[in-house]
Amino acid sequence: MIYNERQYKITAKQIDEFTKALASLDLSMESDWLKKAQYDAIKSQLSDLEAQILEYDLVKEGKVRFTECSDLSSLPETLIKARISKGLSQKEFGSLLGMSAQQVQRYEASNYMGASLSRLIEISNVLDVKTTESWGGEKSDSGNAIFSWDEQSSVDWNKFPIKEMIKKNWLTLKHKTSPIEAVKNFFIESAGSQYATALHRKKFHGGNTPNEYALLAWQARVLNKARIEHSLGSVSEFHLDDSWIPELVSMSTLADSPSRVKKFLASKGVILIIEEHLTGTYLDGAAMLLETGNPVVALTLRYDRLDNFWFVLMHELGHVFLHLFESLNMDFFDEENGSEEDGLEKEADLFALDSLVSPGDWDMCLSRFSTTTESVHMDAQNFGVHPSIIAGRIRKEQNNYRLLNDVLGHGEVRKSFEE
DSSP: OOOSHHHHHHHHHHHHHHHHHHHHOOOOOTTOHHHHHHHHHHHHHHHHHHHHHHHHHHHHTTSOOEEEOSSGGGHHHHHHHHHHHTTOOHHHHHHHHTSOHHHHHHHHHTTTTTOOHHHHHHHHHHTTEETTTEEEOTTTTSOOEEEOOSSGGGOOGGGSOHHHHHHTTSOOOOTTOOHHHHHHHHHHHHHGGGHHHHHSOEEEESSSOOOHHHHHHHHHHHHHHHHHHHHTTOOOOOOSOOTTHHHHHHGGGSTTHHHHHHHHHHHTTOEEEEOOOOTTOOOSEEEEEOTTSOEEEEEOOSSOBHHHHHHHHHHHHHHIIIIITTTOOOEEEEOTTOOSOOHHHHHHHHHHHHHHSOHHHHHTOGGGTSOOHHHHHHHHHHHTSOHHHHHHHHHHHHTOTTTTGGGSOBTOSHHHHHO
16 A cells, blocks of 8 residues: 555556566567566556555545445554545644654554554544544545455454345355355355455445445345356457447337347447345446456446436446556446546546537537427437437436436336346
């Protein structure tokens, strides 16, 4: 983890050096396994450094205002993140505590191993770190968060929403099996060989702070369903090429388009999973990677409307093409009505908006100014999209959710997948 601006600059320089090293490697000789091994090793190191840079930027800029750790061994990292989020340098933080910047550096470099309990309590109070091993900044009402565990042993199995998982038939309590053992078995079996992925960084964007364990259980369920679909042989190999996006959008005009979309995405190597969110997760969609290299786009259909279906789908595809393969080491979980401050989410939003209706067409959109059902249908026909896409964007743009309620495609999504 990056602790200060000096380390940030050093890390940025290392990224530049690793990037140049990658560019200098000639992989044209496929039989040269040594160069391939060197390339993979450098790529792995570069990925970790870029993830550290991103995390530091997000915390420092206040775009992530909540984090949680599952055991006391993770408390030092939580304290460091809280300091950075408050915009405090090590020197400024030391002044608040009546100690030198060098002492703060020694504490953080050693993960606070030399600090007494009274000092840790004092530091926690200054940084607003709660005894639940979490921190909330001045704007902690935001749900933006990064969740991660270091390893499986740090998971508190008691915190999973066991009753709800049993109700959904995700868990079965067999004879003499305790609920804790059942939920542990569910996670290991569902996450499979990818359990480490389910534990690693998850970036959540939304207006509500999610229940971290409900989020983890939902992800494990999604990964398991995606793995089953892939095993059936209907999912193609994925290539990072979004040239087929216009063809996908044109399908919005077809009857029963959501179910058609699932098959089309599979032909492009993207696995679409529909899974209702668990209580406390406030999820609309997510983008993650299966161990096969196939992107998984998961939708909860929290709002059963065509406009919501198409926007959330395209937003998650934005994450797939813009972020999922960019060495960020993160999966993305989104609540649609979150704040618009996050740069990564802005990029995914823009991808969705421009893919559904091109900027040039949107400038020519008459229904933005004459907000009638007739004008929406006329624009939709001209642009080759479903009217709900036009109506949903107008409502969002004008911040008026009473408009055009009759063309949003209410009740048209879930039934498509149920059939």
